[in-house]
Amino acid sequence: MSKIQVNEIVNHFDTGAPDCPKGLTVTGVTTSVNISATNVSVIGVSTLGNVVVGGATTDLVVTGDARITGILTVGTASVTLNGNDGIISGINTVNDVSFPSTGPLSNRNLIINGAMNVAQRGTSNTGLTAGSYPTVDRFPWSLSSCGTWTSTQESDGPTGFSKSFKMLCTTADASPASTDYAVLQYVIEAQDLQHLNYGTSDAVPLTVSFWVKSNKTGNASFACLQYDASLRTFSKQYTINAANTWEYKTITIPADASGQFDDDNGQGLLLEWWSNSGTNYTSGSHPTTWTELVHGNRNASNIGIGQAVNDYFQITGIQLEVGTQATPFEHRSFGDELKRCERYFEKSYTYASPPGTTTSNGVLAGRKAAITSSLTNLNVRFGTRKRATPTIGLYSPDSSTEGLIKVDSSDITGNDQDTNEMGFWISSNPGGAANVICSAHYTADAEL
Secondary structure (H helix, E strand, O other): OOOOOOOOOOOOOOOOOOOEOOOEEEEOOEEEOOEEEOOEEEEOOEEEOOEEEOOOOOOOOOOOOOOOOOOEEEOOOOEEEOOOOEEEOOEEEEOOEEEEOOOOOOOOOOOOOOOOOOOOOOOEEEEEEEEEOOOOOOOOEEEEEEEEEEEEEEOOOOOOOOOEEEEEEEEOOOOOOOOOEEEEEEEEEHHHHHHHOOOOOOOOOEEEEEEEEEOOOEEEEEEEEEHHHOOEEEEEEEEEOOOOOOEEEEEEEOOOOOOOOOOOOOEEEEEEEEEEEOHHHHOOOOOOOOEOOOHHHOOOOOOOOOOOOOOEEEEEEEEEEEOOOOOOOOOOOHHHHHHHHHOOEEEOOOOOOOOOOOOOOOOEEEEOOOOOOOEEEEEEEOOOOOOOOOEEEEEOOOOOOEOEEEEOOEEEEEEEEEEEOOEEEEEEEOOOOOOOEEEEEEEEEOOO
């Protein structure tokens, strides 16, 4: 076997390392400071200081183990690994599980009950002609002279979701008056938005994502308003492309260096998904940034759900998070979501029993002492501290009429006394007989 042994190999210009335009194959233990070639094949144990492989479209294929000392950058700064830590942007999948690349893995979602799992007030409500919290917790249906609706918590959702919120039109409003509207809303406490830094140069953008379904197709409006900044407004169009089909939507909300969220438990940010309205809300256009309040911008793309009987709007999987990238939905346990919802609404009834159900199951009961006193010995300590002093609803276990409690065998007027975020006590009017049993159910509403 012949071999060539040299001290140095240079290119034909004698200016540097040799060029290998037809490729280079190295077998054995190799230590190199710099290799530049069209094709490089390294067999064995190799230590390479710098390798340039092919052109911009050439793939680098490593068969077996690879160790890189230094920084590896893949794509457009999508993966940077320096041996000690890593920076990964975009949505990343490990073993078929997606993870966000920035921000926390938990508590990303600023929305409570975005999967529509909790419905303390009941799973169905019919004949709705005015705004209320009809079924699903934390999501009021704001309605003003814009038809009649039925609200339901549906056991229907896209893959990964078992529940959704649905509004079905039963009496249409084909030509809404200028002030009419039908819109799904959600309000976030101002103190939960401090990390957004609105009103400063460090303000950050947000991204809202959701799954939506309707019999109607076309352009629809999403809007948001800042309560503490004179209702500064931003809205954007999204499109329902296919009828009766779950579709995933994402909308980026720009940062607002002129905005404001007070550090308190009041209304901070209002989110809106518009179904139908009159010209007071449709006459404007969607801005590209936050603006002073212009009601006409809020529903500039009116899809008109509710202009015909059996029109419906259905939604689930709502997530609001910091940044411009929508990450996979953050599922929380039912118990976690229920506890979060109870900060705003709580009831003494069993979970499956809507307020006003005639039942003694779970009723508050106590023996009254004095004949002339209104004291009932019914004292309530909430399971969850409320956002603020709540509005109390009282119900006799034998009646669905709000405002009544049961004293002995009669339903009489009941009142809450000394109410605060943690509880109250119940009085009766008239006082009733002594040494009798008093009983009642309650609701506590501290919604924003």
